[in-house]
Amino acid sequence: MADDWFRSPDWGSEARADFEARLGRSRAGNRAQYMRIKGLALREAGHVDAARELWTRIIESADEHWPQVSGSLEHLGDSYRHDDPPRAATYYRRLIADYPTLSGTSGCVHVSLAEILLDRRDKESVEQAARLLGTWIDEFSIPFPNAISGSTSR
Incomplete structure (x- = not known):
């Protein structure tokens, strides 16, 4: 579909x-969002390396588009x-x-990082994971029950 x-x-x-040509003709302020969304579509289609390329471009070039940068950092973390x-x-x-407010993200990055730390199974990593989860519970109001009871791994 041309609109999508x-x-x-x-x-x-x-x-x-075609994507690069259309991206070049789009408004500068929208480009990072288009690359982030395209990256999600590519990841879902199994083109993980291509998605990572787009998200990395956002991080390296779009400082004024910080919601797209924060979301791209999360997508890159999830992809690895x-x-x-x-x-x-x-x-x-x-x-x-x-991006301590986690604006532009799922809000669950503390949980994702804690999962990685817990997989290490050493005392220091477990303690760090506990601190991250405590911070997440204390500082962020996550309105979605699945964020607390479900897995955030992608």
């Missing part, structure tokens, strides 16, 4: 060229959660440090 050019999961050479947990943890930590 940034939601298409296609990423062949023609689709990529099972493949490269230390790398995922780096993205989550950066998100927590640089």
Whole structure:
């Protein structure tokens, strides 16, 4: 669908060229959002590396679009959660440090990072996970019950 050019999961050479052309013609203030959404569609279609490329572009170039940067940091962390947990943890930590309100994210990054730490099974990591979860419970009002009772792993 022409209106949803940034939601298409296609990423062949023609689709990529079309996306880049349309992105170039779009308003500068919307580009980061289009790349973030396109990244989500690509990830769902199994094009994880392409999605990571788009999210990395946002982080490296769109400082004025911080909701897209914070969301992209979370998406990158999520995309590495099972493949490269230390790398995922780096993205989550950066998100927590640089965007402490978690605006533009699921609000559950503390839980995601705690899950990685708990997988390490050492005392220091477990204590750090407990502190993260305590901070999350104390400082963030998450209105979605599934955020508390469900898994946040993607």
